Amino acid sequence: MxxxxxxxxxxxxxxxxxxxxxxxxxxxxxxxxxxxxxxxxxxxxxxxxxxxxxxxxxxxxxxxxxxxxxxxxxxxxxxxxxxxxxxxxxxxxxxxxxxxxxxxxxxxxxxxxxxxxxxxxxxxxxxxxxxxxxxxxxxxxxxxxxxxxxxxxxxxxxxxxxxxxxxxxxxxxxxxxxxxxxxxxxxxxxxxxxxxxxxxxxxxxxxxxxxxxxxxxxxxxxxxxxxxxxxxxxxxASLPEKSDLKPVAEVEPDLGEEVHRELSVPQTTILVGLPGLKRNDPDYQAAYVMNHILGGGSFTSWMYEEVREKRGLSYGAGTSLSPYEHSALLIGSAATKAERAGETVEVMLEQFERMATDGPSEEELRAAKQYITGSYPLRFDSSGKIAGQLVALQNSDLGIDYFERRNAEIEAVTLEDVRRVARRLLTDREPTIVTVGPGQG
Structure with missing residues (x-):
């Protein structure tokens, strides 16, 4: 075949x-x-x-x-x-x-x-x-x-x-x-x-x-x-004019639950979930910059520094934004030894609280914006990537001029913008925490 x-x-x-x-x-x-x-x-x-x-x-x-x-x-x-x-x-x-x-x-x-x-x-x-x-x-x-x-x-x-x-x-x-x-x-x-x-x-x-x-x-x-x-x-052109789709309701993610799934593996996988922002939210770019500093920036993020570099709890820890059409999530993730899972979760939650109460420094904001704007051309290094971006722009209703505006929008994010969106997303919210691995003891 x-x-x-x-x-x-x-x-x-x-x-x-x-x-x-x-x-x-x-x-x-x-x-x-x-x-x-x-x-x-x-x-x-x-x-x-x-x-x-x-x-x-x-x-x-x-x-x-x-x-x-x-x-x-x-x-x-x-x-x-x-x-x-x-x-x-x-x-x-x-x-x-x-x-x-x-x-x-x-x-x-x-x-x-x-x-x-x-x-x-x-x-x-x-x-x-x-x-x-x-x-x-x-x-x-x-x-x-x-x-x-x-x-x-x-x-x-x-x-x-x-x-x-x-x-x-x-x-x-x-x-x-x-x-x-x-x-x-x-x-x-x-x-x-x-x-x-x-x-x-x-x-x-x-x-x-x-x-x-x-x-x-x-x-x-x-x-x-x-x-x-x-x-x-x-x-x-010959396709039907309309789809026959069932309606999908808006949904606010449930919070506060702690879930453990027993699995006989060497490490415990950890996910920490909170509501995020939809792609068309006016605060999305500020949230994108905040997430980069918190955990999306890999080797330079707070999660990586605190969880891996300072304490050696995990090979990697980070956060990501997941916008959907009818909801959105902010997810933190890490994997660690089972006996240190509780400690790892505590350190991760401390970074959420630190971002909500203190926020980043001016230098951290400057470095994040420099990386985000400087790496943007990597999304355009092949025809396939650009075609995918064109579809994504239309699906999110971002406008045909978004490529020209995007970096300017990131540059316009201020320290107060980041601190405001951090308070909006991280204050007075009890995250949902999932762990998968050996018994916690």
């Missing part, structure tokens, strides 16, 4: 090397975005660059794993795994062989709130790539044999997650903070729910999810607007 093409896994080594060699670096300020609308009304954001003969397209549809029914968790993830496993009159083997022959990559994946797809192709094979993508988006086959093969792969991963401390901790945190909300569902699904999924489930779910409703498209590379327009119509 032909090797399944994906830029993330299983992509033939020579082809992967070819695509890697065709990347380019564009400063964020130099990215000129065109708003392209096809005759059929499909809009895309385009960055035209003819430096290399490569075209990258990313796109997304409204509705991700939150649309999975309770008893069919993993359905959207399986949909992503099977949409390129045969389409139209091409079987799975034929479809994969055709992509491999032409050095084309088509892949799909899902998040909590949106369903994503991508195309990578050389300009010389763009017409064939557009044909294959059109089939995959509009006419996936969901034949029994490849569906069962993909189910087996996802089930094996779900089974491994049952003994993986990070996966167990993540599931426990989601359960504790989101309770019965769909955000608590396992995006991958469970061994039991995956087993029950059928080709008929996939076909019905595809009909509900894949539509022009809230479609966003980003395209980067050696292609102009007039060439792109008929491709947009070919791939997307």
């Amino acid at each position: 032909a090797t399944k093409l994906s830029l993330r896994e299983g992509f033939p080594v020579l082809v992967l090397a070819l695509f890697a060699s065709l990347t380019f670096v564009l400063p964020a300020q130099a990215v000129e975005i065109q708003r392209v609308t096809s005759p059929g009304g499909i809009e895309a954001w385009l960055v035209e660059d003819h430096t290399v003969p490569l075209v990258a397209m990313n796109f997304s549809f409204e509705g991700g794993s939150v649309q999975d029914p309770e008893a069919k968790q993993g359905l959207t993830r399986l949909l992503a795994a099977t949409m390129d496993e045969g389409a139209g009159d091409l079987t799975s083997e034929d479809f994969q062989a055709r992509m491999e022959e032409l050095a084309i990559s088509i892949s799909f994946e899902t998040g909590k709130d949106r369903f994503y797809g991508s195309l990578r192709t050389l300009t010389s094979t763009l017409p064939e790539a557009a044909d294959l993508l059109t089939l995959a988006v509009n006419e996936p086959r969901f034949d029994a044999v490849p569906v069962e093969r993909m189910k087996a792969q996802l089930s094996a991963r779900a089974r491994r997650n049952q003994t993986d401390p990070d996966a167990i901790a993540g599931r426990a945190l989601a359960d504790a903070m989101f309770d019965s909300h769909p955000y608590a569902h396992a995006t991958l699904g469970t061994v039991e729910t995956i087993e029950g999924l059928t080709p008929e489930d996939l076909s019905a779910h595809h009909g509900k999810l894949i539509s022009k409703s809230a479609l966003t498209v980003g395209v980067v590379g050696a292609i102009d607007a007039e060439t792109l327009k008929p491709i947009l119509d070919k791939v997307f």
Whole structure:
């Protein structure tokens, strides 16, 4: 059988090397975005660059794993795994062989709130790539044999997650903070729910999810607007106008619960959860800078310094912001010896309290902003990354000029902004704490 093409896994080594060699670096300020609308009304954001003969397209549809029914968790993830496993009159083997022959990559994946797809192709094979993508988006086959093969792969991963401390901790945190909300569902699904999924489930779910409703498209590379327009119509114009999505409620994460999952492993994994900020919150950039200082800045962050460098409690400790469409989290994480788990949690909570009461110094703020603005061009060192950024900007409604504004917004964050958002996020809130590992004693 032909090797399944994906830029993330299983992509033939020579082809992967070819695509890697065709990347380019564009400063964020130099990215000129065109708003392209096809005759059929499909809009895309385009960055035209003819430096290399490569075209990258990313796109997304409204509705991700939150649309999975309770008893069919993993359905959207399986949909992503099977949409390129045969389409139209091409079987799975034929479809994969055709992509491999032409050095084309088509892949799909899902998040909590949106369903994503991508195309990578050389300009010389763009017409064939557009044909294959059109089939995959509009006419996936969901034949029994490849569906069962993909189910087996996802089930094996779900089974491994049952003994993986990070996966167990993540599931426990989601359960504790989101309770019965769909955000608590396992995006991958469970061994039991995956087993029950059928080709008929996939076909019905595809009909509900894949539509022009809230479609966003980003395209980067050696292609102009007039060439792109008929491709947009070919791939997307025949889709239904509206998705058939169930409404998803806003949810405020639950706080104050302490959860321990017993697991016979050398270390204890720790997660500390608090509510965060959505991406469109006016305080988000200040929160982003604050998080960098607190734990997002790796070797320079407070968490790393206090947990690892000063006390040797963990190889690494940090924090991250996780904005969703209907909620948001701020998560601290670390792993340590079981007998020192309590001490590690205390040190982590001390950093939260220190940020809420004292905040950073002017020098720490200056260094954080310098790093954040200086590293921003790394998000633009390949066509695929830029295409992904174009989709993300549209999904978050940040505006077509965001690349030009972003660093100025970071530079405008003041010490009082950081201290204000720290008080907003960290004061008078009892975090949810999850530990996974040996008994704590």
